[in-house]
Amino acid sequence: MNKALIEGLVVEWIKEAAQKIKDSFQNELEIDQKSGRNDLVTNMDKETETFFVEKIKEHFPDHRVFGEEGIAEKLEDLAGVVWIIDPIDGTLNFVLQQRDFAISIAIYVDGVGELAYIYDVEREELYTGERGKGAYLNGKKIPPLDKNKTLDDLLLIINQSTLYHYPELRKAISRSRGLRLQGAATLEFMSVATGRAGAYVSRTLQPWDIAAGKIIAGEIGAIVTRMDGTEIDMLTGGTIVVASPKIHEELVQNYLS
DSSP: OOHHHHHHHHHHHHHHHHHHHHHGGGSOOOEEEEEETTEEEEHHHHHHHHHHHHHHHHHOTTOEEEETTSSSOOOSOOOSEEEEEEEEEOHHHHHHTSOSOEEEEEEEETTEEEEEEEEETTTTEEEEEETTTEEEETTEEOOOOOTTOOGGGSOEEEOHHHHHHOTTHHHHHHHSSOEEOOSOHHHHHHHHHTTSOSEEEEEEEOHHHHHHHHHHHHHTTOEEEOTTSOOOOTTSOEEEEEEOHHHHHHHHHHTOO
């Protein structure tokens, strides 16, 4: 796999897709509900996923693509090279605020995360990561997480549904510096990766929500697991907790059991 070639193409494709999304701000969106009134899909989600699938298949016909909107393939394994795509993560934010949403692309080889790209469209911030090579924000290396900080030192990111099902987390919040929520899993992963938050905990995320964030967060020293501390199956959805090792241990042992 030619990583340099892939990176050059992916960055070009992301910038092109992002401009199309920005241009759509002036148009009326076609909006449908998926699982409920706050789980939306727009014509831009579908068009953006189609754009990436067509580009990938044109340049890498033997690669497979796993995406949120069902335009890509339905996979039963991660053998070979697999692209995991979320064309617009944070669709509700995109529709209502035109900010706090991102394009997310991850490349896994035989189930191992190799390359990751998360682009905050409105802020024009590109987060990248490569296995064993570190993580970057707009080309500047993201420093490792401070391993000495605890829950008492940092903000937490937890949504209402998760708090309802895991009420012990309220005690963790009371220990922390406060609670924040952006409504886009990829950007919440990046808040942890850049040290703006100590941990992100969610009850229901899908592979495309976490595929790129898991690679980038891992490169700066974060631990990413299910809430019970077990490894993540990148083909199925489920719970997630991402944090530095000390905070991850505190959360799993004391507030998520």
